[in-house]
Amino acid sequence: MKNGEVYAPEYLGKQDVLVIDNKIAQIGAVSDKILEVDLEIEVINAEGCIIMPGIIDPHVHLIGGGGEGGFATRTPEIQLSDIVRSGITTVVGCLGTDGTTRHMTSLLAKARGLEEEGISTYIYTGNYHVPTPTITSSVKDDLIIVDKVIGAGEIALSDSRSAQPSVHEIAKLVAEARVGGLLSGKAGVTHFHIGPGKQRLQFLHQIMEEYEIPAAKIYCTHITRSPELMNDAIALAKKGAFVDMTAASDTGEWFGYYIENGGDLQQLTFSSDGNGSLPVFDEHGKLMGIGVASTYTLYEQFVATVLERGFTLEEVIPVVTSNTATALHLTKKGRLTQGNDADILLLEKDSLAIKHVFAKGKQMVKNGEVIIKGTFE
Known part of the structure; x- marks a missing residue:
């Protein structure tokens, strides 16, 4: 997630957030060289967005x-x-x-x-x-x-x-x-x-x-x-x-x-x-x-x-x-920090409308639409 304003929940300014599998791997500038790695990678442009837990x-x-x-x-x-x-x-x-x-x-x-x-x-x-x-x-x-x-x-x-x-x-x-x-x-x-x-x-x-x-x-x-x-x-x-x-x-x-x-x-x-x-x-x-x-x-x-x-x-x-x-002693929840579960919201900065939702690194909401629904929905 590139160039979003990160609240971890304390304000960290404009940062990148790297998620690998279901964990937060890095918060900070992520080199574009990662795109050269032979792995499936998705880049989300978070410009104009708030990134929060x-x-x-x-x-x-x-x-x-x-x-x-x-x-x-x-x-x-x-x-x-x-x-x-x-x-x-x-x-x-x-x-x-x-x-x-x-x-x-x-x-x-x-x-x-x-x-x-x-x-x-x-x-x-x-x-x-x-x-x-x-x-x-x-x-x-x-x-x-x-x-x-x-x-x-x-x-x-x-x-x-x-x-x-x-x-x-x-x-x-x-x-x-x-x-x-x-x-x-x-x-x-x-x-x-x-x-x-x-x-x-x-x-x-x-x-x-x-x-x-x-x-x-x-x-x-x-x-x-x-x-x-x-x-x-x-x-x-x-x-x-x-x-x-x-x-x-x-x-x-x-x-x-x-x-x-x-x-x-x-x-x-x-x-x-x-x-x-x-x-x-x-x-x-x-x-x-x-x-x-x-x-x-x-x-x-x-x-x-x-x-x-x-x-x-x-x-x-x-x-x-x-x-x-x-x-509730949920030590891997509630904070954006390296090693924590990748439970992440991206909100539009001005309206705070929900743009993307990730739960344990899996995208559940994309561009405001629920993309993962329950078994019988």
Whole structure:
């Protein structure tokens, strides 16, 4: 890739990027003598383009979610093209409210299928409830034994749909995920769904104060429900936990609020909640309506935060790439550096429109069109 402006995510200026097989081999001036080598070589003119890492989406309902309005409101499985057209090259799958008709083994199979189709995939073990469903007998064993499992989640707190667990039950689950991560060399995080309830993040603050739980093993999402919840999340992030904004029409506004109120940008990520349900409840907990989240919203809000809200690429790119890789211990993801996986986006400089998407060195989107689709698309 010649003459693109590289954000790695830090700005490196105009550079060439050499990809060999599925890895980044070099960033910097690449000699034209490489064209003389007796190998199949493709040269992409990246003039006028931004080159950045592929987006990592840490919260996707790969096999669907929902069901809060009955069986007809169960959302569908995601398709490969929905993911790659959004500039996403790595996803983390999860279950939601339903851990009965949605199964961990089905989520694992879907993740493996998407990996075979070209992207990188991981999953959390569990769902909203505590005790939470697993593939083996425990959260710890899942992390140690199952390759794709990198943490527990999404565990619901401050929500009428949660199992209303005690602080001690939550602490035990987080500790189990932590030990599983230690023994398997994985993140071992617990990913929390935070609802609109009045307790907000009280349990998570309490766990860090009363138990021997490293703050970085706590990762909570849906923090943009109210200013009070956002303030609570800012305080939690200052203690070393990771916090996540679910992409929506007001993400850029919340991003600004987070910064203005002293939020630690290194502890913040964005996610899509892709193919999860978007239920609307009244003040009595009655379901009033339901929709389906899209992974494309994550890309749209990344762009809007830069172009409409005026934040810089160096401020926003880490929130969808390197920060997420750090939170989830994905050491070969989220950064453009020699030896890392060749997950790369090329965006038009002025509009940030997606031009090319590469996942592990394989081109998935070319000139804005998806060229690799799922098996049944």
